[in-house]
Each structure stands twice: as C-alpha cells, then as structure tokens.
Amino acid sequence: MTRPSSRKLVGAGALLVAGALALTACGGSGFDEPAEEEAGGLTSSDDALSVLIGSSGDAETDAVTDAVAAWSEESGVTAEVQVASDLPQQLSQGFAAGTPADLFYLAPEAIAGYADNGSLQPYGDLLANKDDFYPSLVENFTVDGTFYCAPKDFSTLGLVINTQLWADAGLTDADIPTTWDELATVAKTLTTDDQVGLSFGAEYQRVGAFMAQAGGGLVVDGEPVADSEGSVEGLDYVQTHLKDGTFAYSSDLGAGWGGEALGKELAAMVVEGNWITGAMSADFPDVEYTVAQLPAGPAGQGTLQFTNCWGMAADSPNQEAALDLVEYLTSTEQQLAFSEAFGPMPSIQSAAADWMSANPDLGAFLDGAAYAQFPPNWAGAADVITDLNAQLESLETGNPQEILETAQSNLEAIAE
Amino acid sequence: MSVLASPRDAMPRRAGSPRGIRHGEALAGWLFTLPVLLILGVFLLVPVLMALWVSFSDWSGRGSPLSSGVGFVGLDNYAAVTTGGGLAERDFGIAMRNNAWYVLLVVPLQTGLALFLAVLVNRAVLRGRGVFRTAFYFPSVTSSVAITVLWLFLFSTSGVVNAILARVGIAGPNWFNDPSGVLHNLLGALGVRSGPEALTQHGFLGVSWWDWLAGPSVAMSAFVVMAIFTTSGTFMLLFIAGLQNIGPDIDEAAMMDGANAWQRFWRITLPQLRPTLFTVLTLGLIGCWQVFDQIYTGTQGGPGKTTLTPAYLSYRSAFLSQDWGQGAAIAFILFVIIVLLTILQRWILRERPDVRRRPRRGPRKLTGGNGPGVVEAGAGGPAGGPASEPSAKEDAR
Known part of the structure; x- marks a missing residue:
C-alpha cells in the first residue's frame, strides 16, 4: 500500500507494452495473406x-x-x-x-x-x-x-406409437389418428394410471407442430405470425389435453425426452423425429413401435423439420x-x-x-x-425460441394468447 | 501482497534504497516477479482489457477485436442489456433475479454451516476428528461437473430424494423441471396466486417486481443445496485454521467470569474470527455471483430460464448468439456488482472503535502471532501507521 506509485506505473507500463506486443502478434495473422481467389x-x-x-x-x-x-x-x-x-x-x-x-x-x-x-x-x-x-x-x-x-x-416430426400398448388398448391400424379429434380420442383410450396417451418435449420444437397444423407458426413466408389465430388455436388444443391428462410433457413423466418416455412405456405415443430410431434400437431394443404422420389440424397437415x-x-x-x-x-x-x-x-x-x-x-x-x-433462422431467433420454450414449460397453467404475444413482440424486434 | 506492503518493510527500504548495499534490490525484486507478471499479464490482464474493449465495441466475433473494421460504440452494449427494453434486457433481469436469490441463500447458509462444522470438528473431545474433517471436505475436492451429474440423478423425478420424500408421505416436486418460484409457491399455498398491481405493473430490468419476488425456482433450490454441500467443506477448513489461531486464554478468562458456552462463542470466539469471516464471505460472494459450470452442465438455464445466471448468459450471448459486446458487457456489470458488494461487506464488518478497546487488557505476549496477523493487515481497515499496528494485531488475537 505504501509502495511508491512511480514503480506501480512502471510495472503497469511494462505490462501494457508486453500486452500490446502480444496483441499485435495475435491480430496480425489471418489478415495479411488473402488467399488467392479464383473464378x-x-x-x-x-x-x-x-x-x-x-x-x-x-x-x-x-x-x-x-x-x-x-x-x-x-x-x-x-x-x-x-x-x-x-x-x-x-x-x-x-x-x-x-x-x-x-x-x-x-x-x-x-x-x-x-x-x-x-x-x-x-x-x-x-x-x-x-x-x-x-x-x-x-x-x-x-x-x-x-x-x-x-x-x-x-429430419421431420412424426407420431411414434408403441405397438404393444396400442394393441393392448384394443386399437387397430384403422384407428391411427388423422385428425385432432381422433388423436384426442385415442389418447384418452390409451391413458391409464401408469401411462399417458401422448407425450412430447416442453418446447416449441415439438409443440410447434400443433401450431402449424392449425395454420399458425412462428414465422411463415418471412412474416412473424406467432400470435396469429392458428398459433393460439394450436396451443389451446395442447393446453386442453395437458389439463385433462391425456397429453403430458416428457419431463413431467420423468423422462429426458419423448423417446425415453416411449421406451419406458410412460407414454403410448410420442411426437418425435426420425432420430428416435437409433435411440430405440440402442436403449430399448425390445420395444416395438410404428410411425405415422402427425394428424391434420383445422388447417391441414403440419410438422416441423x-x-x-x-x-x-x-x-x-x-x-x-x-x-x-x-x-x-x-x-x-x-x-x-x-x-x-x-x-x-x-x-x-x-x-x-x-x-x-x-x-x-x-x-x-x-x-x-x-x-x-421450420423454426425461424433469423439472427436472434434462437433467443426468442428459448424464451418461448421457457413459457411453454408452464403452458398447462399459462395463457396461450399471452405467451404467443410475447413471442410475437420478440420476433418483431428481430424481424428482417 | 499485504505482507509486501506492510509498513515495517517499507520504511527501511525507502531510507536505504538510494545508496549502499540494498541498491540492486528493487531490480532483483522485479526480475524475480517478472515470470509471474508476464504470465498474469498475457493470460489475465490482456484478455481482461481486450474484453473491456469488446464490451465497448461492435466486434462481431470474426477476426481480431483490435482490427480496423471494429468500431467503438460507447455504452451501447451496456444500454442494450440494462435499458434496451427487449429480450436482452429481460434475460439479464431474469439472470440477475435468479443469481441474487442464489447468493442470498447460499452465502449465509454455507458460511453458517461451515462455521458450525468447524466448531464441532475443532473440539478436542471429538474422537476421529480427522475422519470428519476429511468427510466434510470431500465434496470440495470432487469436480463440480461430477457433482452436478450426481445431483441430476438424485433430484430426478423418480430419483432418490423423491423416493425418500415419498416414504414420509410427501409427493416430491419435479426438481430440475420445475420453474415455479419457491416464494410464489408458498404464497400460492396461502391462496395468493397473482400479485397486486403495484408489483405486477412495475418492474426493473424488464422483470416485474412480482417476478423479482418469486424466490428461487425449485430447480434453483436444488442448486442452492448443492452449492452449500460442496463449498461448506472448504470454508470449514478456513474456519478451523482461524479457530486454531485463537489462544485459549481469553476463552478461559471469560469462563472464569461466568460466561456460558453460548455467550463465549458469540462474544469471544466469533469476534476474533472476524478476518476469517470476511475472507469466507468474500470468497463465497464471488463464487456465487460467478456460478457457471453447474448451469452449463446441468440445466443450461432451464427450466423456464430460472437457473439462468449472468455468467451463463454472458457465455450464451457471446458464443451462441454472436452478441459478443453484450456478453462482455454483462461480464463487466457482474464484476462491478461483485466489487461493490465486497466493499459494502467490508464496511459492515469493519472494526468499530468501541469494540476494539475492550480486549486491550489482554497480556502483551499475545501479540506474537503470525497467521491471522497477515489477514488482519489486509482487512483491518484503519490500521495505517506502524504505531497502530501492535494494537490492531492484539485485537485480532
């Protein structure tokens, strides 16, 4: 504390000089030789x-x-x-x-x-x-x-069904859902004390498929449409069935993701992409499953890629x-x-x-x-999706309209 | 550093340096410290200065931040995270909220637990003290990544913790997937589900006051428990060192005066531990504000951003979102917060004049200490000139 301040200055000066030398050394490379350009x-x-x-x-x-x-x-x-x-x-x-x-x-x-x-x-x-x-x-x-x-x-998302649980519930190939109503019906049939009908991760990357099926999404044709009617309708549908217990987030079932929920038979159906095939054969080789297209919503078929x-x-x-x-x-x-x-x-x-x-x-x-x-690829979109996912986790008790309005204003802020 | 700067050393050096045999000492001193200075300079000071520059620049992450294409943008990056009104500000607000609760819980609890364990383990009557010391210290030597992974298993929905809770009839929460705030949950149990307008309509850093008061999320609480579990062992060691430097004399004197064990702890032992306490609180505070690796390995800020911390947000803004300036700005705001809190805490723990006079009656031979005296010189506040030093040390003993 009583060290003469001039020495301090000398010391700081020496460091700065050394630092400057080091910096010029870093800064120089990579710029001095532009590689030769060709046609x-x-x-x-x-x-x-x-x-x-x-x-x-x-x-x-x-x-x-x-x-x-x-x-x-x-x-x-x-x-x-x-x-x-x-x-x-x-x-x-x-x-x-x-x-x-x-x-x-x-x-x-x-x-x-x-x-x-x-x-x-x-x-x-x-x-x-x-x-x-x-x-x-x-x-x-x-x-x-x-x-x-x-x-x-x-990869795209599809409806992955546990064949055994499907048959146990008395369902056949003809029952594979092609509309939201049919999906709700089979999910109800498949829900028991030990399992839910349908499960997926608590994120836009899964729930977004339902928004797409209702004609919404986050960004469609370069326009932010997060709070459009279709998007809200999609979340409403998911929320309704999270509430009645026929749908559940995989994290709420104690599974890390949909594939684990399917493999552990915590859910009879999951919304997952084709990466699930590798995981199932590696971790749950005994579980049989079939893959169907996601059912169509009010605005037709929809999925995410x-x-x-x-x-x-x-x-x-x-x-x-x-x-x-x-x-x-x-x-x-x-x-x-x-x-x-x-x-x-x-x-x-x-x-x-x-x-x-x-x-x-x-x-x-x-x-x-x-x-x-597909999820928006704008600069900053990842943060918007992270923020949306944070709110989707509590979708069951949340307000879809409000959640999507927040997402919309965040998207408009980064709109190109 | 404080040893080098202690007044007794400085006086003769200053007098002798212009002439005589001590002439080359300064040069030799610089030579000996040069390697460390160079290493610290190149790997610490220069990166810090570069980061400071980045926080004031529009560097986009390509090439050197010092190249000609990078412009100075003043406080723009700082403004974006503190007053921008957008997602960046809200993320920063949420991260500050989360970390403030984390600090508020972890620092007092870990310090208290460490002190409690130290007092227990320091007792002469305790058998197998070494075993206990090792056991309590063990979590501190284990890698935090390993402990985080262990924690993820312990606190999973169907994990050990919930299994034990189920035994006693409690349905455990879905720990690392539960974004609800603990205080909000408590209020919810009392029937309060939404806050008064005064709290929900106004806020700070894009987060409403009602959300500031949410408390740590259930997921964050698990991290709080983990931090207490891992770090109290380290601080226990510091407290043991402090306790062993306290002579038995004053304690015995107090016993003769009729003070019971409780009074002796609060009035005799704890005041003498003040330097150690300052060290522990400061280290704890710094460590807690910088919490990163648990978040990075464990939850990546989820669920619902409730384990997002400024340190992790800084990393995420820079490396994942390419907002390097904002990332650096967050880091420096964090730095300022830590410095301010440390100063505040030093002021709170300062030696008050009326407290210092009392123990002077102690025998003078007590001043011969070494260990805590060094800490004391750094932490002792007004102990300025050589004349006041013996009494300052005496206070510590």
Whole structure:
C-alpha cells in the first residue's frame, strides 16, 4: 500500500507494452495473406481440409470419417475430421482466431449470426446438385436471398406409437389418428394410471407442430405470425389435453425426452423425429413401435423439420476442394450410407425413392417433408425460441394468447 | 501482497534504497516477479482489457477485436442489456433475479454451516476428528461437473430424494423441471396466486417486481443445496485454521467470569474470527455471483430460464448468439456488482472503535502471532501507521 506509485506505473507500463506486443502478434495473422481467389469467388490452394462435426455418437463419427477418407483418396486432398465437444463454442473460437475449420456442421439458428459477421462463405449457388435439394431446406439456409450452404440431411416430426400398448388398448391400424379429434380420442383410450396417451418435449420444437397444423407458426413466408389465430388455436388444443391428462410433457413423466418416455412405456405415443430410431434400437431394443404422420389440424397437415448444413468458412484457404467434398458428401450414395449409419433422411429428392425402399416403416417421416415448417433462422431467433420454450414449460397453467404475444413482440424486434 | 506492503518493510527500504548495499534490490525484486507478471499479464490482464474493449465495441466475433473494421460504440452494449427494453434486457433481469436469490441463500447458509462444522470438528473431545474433517471436505475436492451429474440423478423425478420424500408421505416436486418460484409457491399455498398491481405493473430490468419476488425456482433450490454441500467443506477448513489461531486464554478468562458456552462463542470466539469471516464471505460472494459450470452442465438455464445466471448468459450471448459486446458487457456489470458488494461487506464488518478497546487488557505476549496477523493487515481497515499496528494485531488475537 505504501509502495511508491512511480514503480506501480512502471510495472503497469511494462505490462501494457508486453500486452500490446502480444496483441499485435495475435491480430496480425489471418489478415495479411488473402488467399488467392479464383473464378466463382472461391479460394484454392494445396492446404489440407479440416472438417468439424458435432456428432451424435460413434456411428455418426465413423460414417463421416469413412466418407471423408474415401473422398481424400479419390481427390488427393488430405482432410481430417474433428469431433467438437461444444460445436458453437469451437466454431466461434475458430472464427475469432481467423483459423476456422474449412467445413463444419451448421445449425439454421446459427447461420444468420455467422453470415452477418462475414464468417461464412456462401456457396449454395455453385453446387452442381443445387436443384436436387428440397426447396424448404434451401429456404432454411437462405439468408437475405443468398443460399449459403448445402443441407446435409434432415429430419421431420412424426407420431411414434408403441405397438404393444396400442394393441393392448384394443386399437387397430384403422384407428391411427388423422385428425385432432381422433388423436384426442385415442389418447384418452390409451391413458391409464401408469401411462399417458401422448407425450412430447416442453418446447416449441415439438409443440410447434400443433401450431402449424392449425395454420399458425412462428414465422411463415418471412412474416412473424406467432400470435396469429392458428398459433393460439394450436396451443389451446395442447393446453386442453395437458389439463385433462391425456397429453403430458416428457419431463413431467420423468423422462429426458419423448423417446425415453416411449421406451419406458410412460407414454403410448410420442411426437418425435426420425432420430428416435437409433435411440430405440440402442436403449430399448425390445420395444416395438410404428410411425405415422402427425394428424391434420383445422388447417391441414403440419410438422416441423430439422436440418443442419455443411457450413464453409470465409477464411478457408481451400474452398474449391471444400466445395468438391460437400458435393461428394451430399451425393445420393453418401446420404443413403449416412442414413443407414445414423438415421437422418437424405436432403436431396433423387434419393427419396431409394430411402423409402430401404426404410418402408419410416415413410411417414419423409412424407412430412411435403408440408413441414421450420423454426425461424433469423439472427436472434434462437433467443426468442428459448424464451418461448421457457413459457411453454408452464403452458398447462399459462395463457396461450399471452405467451404467443410475447413471442410475437420478440420476433418483431428481430424481424428482417 | 499485504505482507509486501506492510509498513515495517517499507520504511527501511525507502531510507536505504538510494545508496549502499540494498541498491540492486528493487531490480532483483522485479526480475524475480517478472515470470509471474508476464504470465498474469498475457493470460489475465490482456484478455481482461481486450474484453473491456469488446464490451465497448461492435466486434462481431470474426477476426481480431483490435482490427480496423471494429468500431467503438460507447455504452451501447451496456444500454442494450440494462435499458434496451427487449429480450436482452429481460434475460439479464431474469439472470440477475435468479443469481441474487442464489447468493442470498447460499452465502449465509454455507458460511453458517461451515462455521458450525468447524466448531464441532475443532473440539478436542471429538474422537476421529480427522475422519470428519476429511468427510466434510470431500465434496470440495470432487469436480463440480461430477457433482452436478450426481445431483441430476438424485433430484430426478423418480430419483432418490423423491423416493425418500415419498416414504414420509410427501409427493416430491419435479426438481430440475420445475420453474415455479419457491416464494410464489408458498404464497400460492396461502391462496395468493397473482400479485397486486403495484408489483405486477412495475418492474426493473424488464422483470416485474412480482417476478423479482418469486424466490428461487425449485430447480434453483436444488442448486442452492448443492452449492452449500460442496463449498461448506472448504470454508470449514478456513474456519478451523482461524479457530486454531485463537489462544485459549481469553476463552478461559471469560469462563472464569461466568460466561456460558453460548455467550463465549458469540462474544469471544466469533469476534476474533472476524478476518476469517470476511475472507469466507468474500470468497463465497464471488463464487456465487460467478456460478457457471453447474448451469452449463446441468440445466443450461432451464427450466423456464430460472437457473439462468449472468455468467451463463454472458457465455450464451457471446458464443451462441454472436452478441459478443453484450456478453462482455454483462461480464463487466457482474464484476462491478461483485466489487461493490465486497466493499459494502467490508464496511459492515469493519472494526468499530468501541469494540476494539475492550480486549486491550489482554497480556502483551499475545501479540506474537503470525497467521491471522497477515489477514488482519489486509482487512483491518484503519490500521495505517506502524504505531497502530501492535494494537490492531492484539485485537485480532
């Protein structure tokens, strides 16, 4: 405390100088050598590629690693697959440091943020198989009119039914619900002391399907419609049946997600996506289930789709090779191989027939692609959805109109 | 630091430095501390300064924040989270609400429990003290991630805690999925389900006063219990060290004067533990305001954002939403809050003049202490010049 203040100053000065030196060292790299640009605006060099993925497990890791290795052999470009433990964080670190992975899994809710700060290289229009992708998936990865990246695969929500419990309740295939009323009826039939009729996670990513079936949603055709009549009607329907006990959130049943509720026979039906197949065969191999399309609401059929794309870094020194790898990875053959390994559906229409014949029992998921909505991909939309989910958790006692009005005002604040 | 700065050291150095054999000491001192200064500078000071800059900039997360394309935006980021009126402000308000309740519950409870355990374990008559000390300290050496995972199992809907509650006829809540506030639940049990208009129509940081008063959610309460469970062992050790530095003399004197055990604890032991208490409260306060890893591994802010904390929100704004400026701004607001609360607490725990005079009657040989004297010099407040130092130490003993 009595140390002469001049020394303090000298010390602080020394630190600042050292700090400044360190900073210039960090700041310099990544900017001084703009990689050479070629036709189409993509860079090209001899550099090896790095591919960063957020893997669901060994099956996915192995499948991607094998596919990338096969491409490497074919093209002569070295490529390495890394599995991220926390993908958004590792991506952000890479972009900040100026040394991102060349290709990476990218979620639609993250795309706008990275596109805004220039981290992403849009390459959608350069893809040879561009027109083969489902239009709604292309829309999902389009920001400000630019198609940024190739959808790597996708999933939709369907109605997954426990076959045994279904038969025990005296129901047959003819009873599979196609309307909200029928759904309510079978859910009531299936509800007993030990199980509920229908279960799903307490989040927009499941409940949103009901909003879509009533003609609502969060963002439809680029307009925020969260507090539209359809959205409110969808939540009202869910709330009614949460109250009468025939529907229940999986968390309220003590299950982490719908698949667990189905596997543990806490629910006879769940709303889940096609990722459930892998989980069921791994964790509950003895539980039999069938998949149906979600029933139609007042405004017709509706479901949600989920997808990721192969993001390409603007700072990548070898984008041409990366584009070639993306085309290889999204080819029919590779997507079918991925689908077999870890479950998602191919993002290209030309693979649909092959996929259907390979997975006859899961056709309902692919049928959903025709009418699926997707969560908004605006910058800041993830926060809006998080906020909405927080309120959906107490939907049973809440007011759907108020919940959706909050979501609407949050969406309008970030509207493009 | 306080040892270096103690007045007794400074006096001769100042007198001797211009001439004589102590000439090179300052240089040598700097040389010896240089490695640490460099490491701290590069890995602590520079990142902190960069973060401070980011909080005033529009850096978007790509490339260096010091590159030419990044602009200065003044207090915009701070304004967005405190007065913006949008989702960012409300999220920050909710996070502050959650963490304030967490601090309010954890800090007093863990300090009280730690002190209680320390007094118990410090008793000479207790058999197998070592075993108890180890047992109480054990949660502190375990990784918080491991304990969080354990907690998720214990407090799951069909977990051990609820099974035990069911034994005694209580239907346990759905712990980590229950967003309802504990105080709101209590009021609800009394029939009050919605607040008066004065509370619901007005608010602070986008959260109505009624929601500020919701109390910690059931999910947050589980984290509160966990924090108390894990950290009270560490603070127990600090209290034991403090207790062992207190000589038996004053205690015996008080016993001769007819004070009972309760009075001796409150009037003799606790005042002498003041420096330790300050340390424990400060460390507890800082740790509680920075709670992150439990949230990151456990609930990610859910259910219903009721376990969202400023530290986690800062991470989420920056890494997930690409609002780097706001993330950094939240971190610095948190820093200011911690500093202010520490100053406030130091002021509350300051040595009051009337309290200091009384123990002076004690024998002078007591001043020969070492351990707590160091803490005392840092925490002792008005002990300024060399002349006042012996008496300050005496107070501590």
